Structures are given as C-alpha cells and as structure tokens.
Amino acid sequence: MRERNVGKCLLFLLCLNVVSSVVIAAAPPTCPADTGSDCGSDSGEWEGEFFPGIPKIEYEGPSSKNPLSFKWYNAEEEILGEKMKDWMRFSVAFWHTFRGTGADPFGAPTKTWPWEDGTNSLAMAKRRLRANFEFLEKLGVERWCFHDRDIAPEGKTLEETNANLDEVVALAKELQGDKIHLLWGTAQLFLQPRYMHGAATSSELGVYAYAAAQVKKAMEVTHYLGGENYVFWGGREGYQSLLNTDMERELNHMARFMEAAVAYKKKIGFNGTLLIEPKPQEPTKHQYDWDAATSANFLRKYGLIGEFKLNIECNHATLAGHSCHHELETARINGLLGNIDANSGDPQIGWDTDQFLMDVAEATLVMQTVIKNGGLAPGGFNFDAKLRRESTDVEDLFIAHIAGMDTLARGLRNAAKLIEDGSLSDLVRKRYQSFDSELGAAIESGKADFELLEKKALEWGEPKVPSGKQELAEMIFQSAL
Ligand code: XLS
Ligand code: NI
Ligand code: NI
Numbered sequence: 001m002r003e004r005n006v007g008k009c010l011l012f013l014l015c016l017n018v019v020s021s022v023v024i025a026a027a028p029p030t031c032p033a034d035t036g037s038d039c040g041s042d043s044g045e046w047e048g049e050f051f052p053g054i055p056k057i058e059y060e061g062p063s064s065k066n067p068l069s070f071k072w073y074n075a076e077e078e079i080l081g082e083k084m085k086d087w088m089r090f091s092v093a094f095w096h097t098f099r100g101t102g103a104d105p106f107g108a109p110t111k112t113w114p115w116e117d118g119t120n121s122l123a124m125a126k127r128r129l130r131a132n133f134e135f136l137e138k139l140g141v142e143r144w145c146f147h148d149r150d151i152a153p154e155g156k157t158l159e160e161t162n163a164n165l166d167e168v169v170a171l172a173k174e175l176q177g178d179k180i181h182l183l184w185g186t187a188q189l190f191l192q193p194r195y196m197h198g199a200a201t202s203s204e205l206g207v208y209a210y211a212a213a214q215v216k217k218a219m220e221v222t223h224y225l226g227g228e229n230y231v232f233w234g235g236r237e238g239y240q241s242l243l244n245t246d247m248e249r250e251l252n253h254m255a256r257f258m259e260a261a262v263a264y265k266k267k268i269g270f271n272g273t274l275l276i277e278p279k280p281q282e283p284t285k286h287q288y289d290w291d292a293a294t295s296a297n298f299l300r301k302y303g304l305i306g307e308f309k310l311n312i313e314c315n316h317a318t319l320a321g322h323s324c325h326h327e328l329e330t331a332r333i334n335g336l337l338g339n340i341d342a343n344s345g346d347p348q349i350g351w352d353t354d355q356f357l358m359d360v361a362e363a364t365l366v367m368q369t370v371i372k373n374g375g376l377a378p379g380g381f382n383f384d385a386k387l388r389r390e391s392t393d394v395e396d397l398f399i400a401h402i403a404g405m406d407t408l409a410r411g412l413r414n415a416a417k418l419i420e421d422g423s424l425s426d427l428v429r430k431r432y433q434s435f436d437s438e439l440g441a442a443i444e445s446g447k448a449d450f451e452l453l454e455k456k457a458l459e460w461g462e463p464k465v466p467s468g469k470q471e472l473a474e475m476i477f478q479s480a481l
Helices: 002-019 084-088 094-099 122-139 158-176 205-224 247-268 292-301 314-319 324-333 360-372 394-421 423-431 438-444 450-460 470-479
Strands: 090-093 143-147 181-186 229-231 273-276 308-313 337-341 381-383
Touching: 084 360, 084 394, 090 094, 090 122, 094 122, 094 143, 122 143, 122 158, 122 394, 158 181, 158 205, 181 205, 205 229, 205 247, 229 337, 247 273, 247 292, 273 337, 292 308, 292 324, 308 314, 308 324, 314 324, 314 337, 324 337, 324 360, 337 360, 360 394, 381 394, 394 423, 394 470, 423 470, 438 450
Parallel strands: 090 143, 090 381, 143 181, 181 229, 229 273, 273 308, 308 337, 337 381
Antiparallel strands: none
16 A cells, blocks of 8 residues: 555656746645545545644643643743743744655655645645644644645746735634634745746846735735744845856845845735745855845945845754854844744754754753844744654654644753853853953943053063863853753
C-alpha cells in the first residue's frame, strides 16, 4: 500500500513539471499515511475531527513524560509580571504545517495526511483550513500566518485567483471567531514561473504590475482578517548576476514598490506593522535584505525606515554568518525588532532547513532580547519551521510545536532567572564602569574632543586593562539553563 502511494507521488511530481504554470503550491500528497483512511475520496467538507485521539494539550510540568503535554510552557503563568502567552504570542505557519509535504530536491513527498485528497481544489483548501483551526485549538495557540497561495489555489486568471482567495478568507474569518488572530499574512511571489526574474525586481514591467496587484490583494485580505502585521516580500528578493542586471535600478524598483505598499496600507486604514524578513542568498545571491544591518541601511537610504520593521528568522541569521541573538540585537538597537520567525538551521547544512528551535541556550539568548525589547507585540513568534522529512505521523505535527514552544518557554524562564539573579548584568556593568565618570559622560554625550582626550592620556600614562571575564560570564549563563 505504502509503496504504491510513493509511486503515485513520483508520477504526480513528473506531471507537475508539465502543468506547473497553473499549479503553484508545493505538490500536495496524494494519499493518506494511515491505512484505512479516506484516500482518494471526493473533496468536500470533512466529517468529524481531523485529529482524533489528540487531546487539548495541557501543561504538566518538567517531570511529565507525556509527549502530548507542555513541560515548560504554561500559558497563564506570569513571568516578570506578564503571562507567558503574552510574552510568546505564538503562531503556526500554515505553509509548513499544512502545505509541507516532506519533498526535497532528491526525494518525493513523505507526508500524506488523512484529510488530503491529492487535489489543489477550493474544497480541499477549505477542508485544510478547518484542520488548521482544530490544530490551533488543540495546541492552545491563538495565532496563525499564511501566504495567499498556500491557503487558496491560483485560478486561470487573476480575477479567478482573487475570487478563490476571497472564498477561503471568508471561511477563515468565520473560523477565527474572536479567539484566533492573524499574526501576519503575506503574498507568495516566488514559486510561479512568472516570477523567475523576481517580482518587484523583475525586468518585466508586466510582472512588476502583476506583483503589485497580488500584494494589494494580500494586504486587503490580511486587513479583512484583522492581521496584526503584514510581511512584505518583493519576490525572490535579489539578483543572481551583476553582468546582466542593473543593481541600482532594481534596488530603486524595490523601494518604489515598498513605498506603494506603505501608501496602500494607509489608504485602506490597515494599522498593522509592515515587516521585511532579512535573508541572505536563496534563491539569489545578492540580496538587499541580506541581514538586519543591510536591511536597515536599505530602509534608511530609501526613506522607509519609519514604515517597516524586521521579522528576524534564526535560520536566516545563521545563513548570513551571524547568530540569531546578534541579528535580534541589531534589530532591537535600531528600533526595528518586529517579529521572530522561530526556527533554527542545521549547524552542518548550509541551507534554510527551517527546523524547530530546540536549543535551550539559544532560546535563552533570544528571550533576553525579547525582554529587553519589552516584548514583541504586535509581533510574535511564528513557527516558520517544518517537520523533518522522516517524521510522518500526524502526532509529529503536535510534538514538534510542543517542543518548540517548550524550548522558548524554558528560554523565557532562564532569562528571567538571570535577570533576577543579577550577576551577569553586574559583570557587564562593571566592565564599563570606567565610563561612569565625568569624562565618560562627556564622551557618551559627544562632548569630549580629541584635544581633551589627549590631555588625559598624557596625564594618566599607560592605562591598566582588567580581565574581560568571558569564562565567568559563560559560567553564570550556564548555571541558569
Ligand atoms: C523563507 C521565508 C518564508 C517567510 C514567509 O525563507 O522564511 O517562510 O517567512 O514568506
Ligand atoms: Ni520566515
Ligand atoms: Ni526561511
């Protein structure tokens, strides 16, 4: 049974190559993994539960051995005067959790969820959406994120595509009710072949216009769903070669496109934050949004600095040669930390592997910055993370999110412990204490010129330089984990 299914999936992928101009979402699985389920049944509303046997996930504490329980995340518990759920503002990424198939460049899809019927139909889109809301409810997560094209299929014309989106979004609005919120929406401007040169950076005027129409619509539906933010993508985000592209012109096009998005946001009265998500390479090698600092410079140069914030993704930080903590601090110091795509990369694989963040030390550093930032609202933590290709049980979707939530919750507890203990911040304060003086204050307020400093240097002679205490800092940090 399983072998035949894999055969069908491979065939489906080959067919996809031929008809790819209309199928833009990742190939949906063709059959359910669980034998005896509704493989191949007609699209339509799903009868009953999507996740039978999975209870509402509860907090059971660190000693629990139950994989379907939280060990560290206790939504209502207060840490540093605020509920854990308000610090975290967790969100499930629709594309990974409900459109992820496990396919990679060397392998066919492995995930064949029972509710999938192998089509990219409108009825299937609605059924999948119902699965998403049941998932959120059972997981106890109040937010979700999507790209326009993962929630609704592309039609033959832009009108038809927009009508499909409207139909799915109307159902989403109903299913959200007043309990579930949209952390952010975005437009998917990369998979469809029309975007092969980029979208806002495309050399084709018609593509630029088409992308504008798509972003306009995605902003409208995000607004309609009460979106708290909108993640802005210009589409493929860069250029591959400087031989056959005009970098200066493309950057200008991108900036004009962003300006138009700002103007449209104001026109429709959308009050959410506009975010851009730094990412180096993938799929292009020169990106205007390489990392937080490059993105900040781009925004400043084109006068967009007050209109956008950054969505920092930990895996993208690693790809840029930084730690996630460094990117978060760069964004925070620039007043640009808007949202976090909570994931991590593999230390050996140089690719955006989008793994769930499971490293407690990293999570502690991430939470230190979130606390310094006074939280993330109206942003939050979006699980831009997917199951490994080998994880194929429905319950793995829950286990992955639970572990990801617990890791960050544990990071929050540790960061609070470090603050309450105070020895690490003491160490840092002492390190700079020579500046807590009259001359230090003059330097920090820009009032000390070189003549004054030279006079002091001559007067004092050779300065004494104390130890930096790196290992002591690490020792204190470790003791909180
Ligand atoms: C891809 C991005 C993507 C965004 C949403 O690398 O991380 O998943 O978060 O378009
Ligand atoms: Ni992301
Ligand atoms: Ni990514």
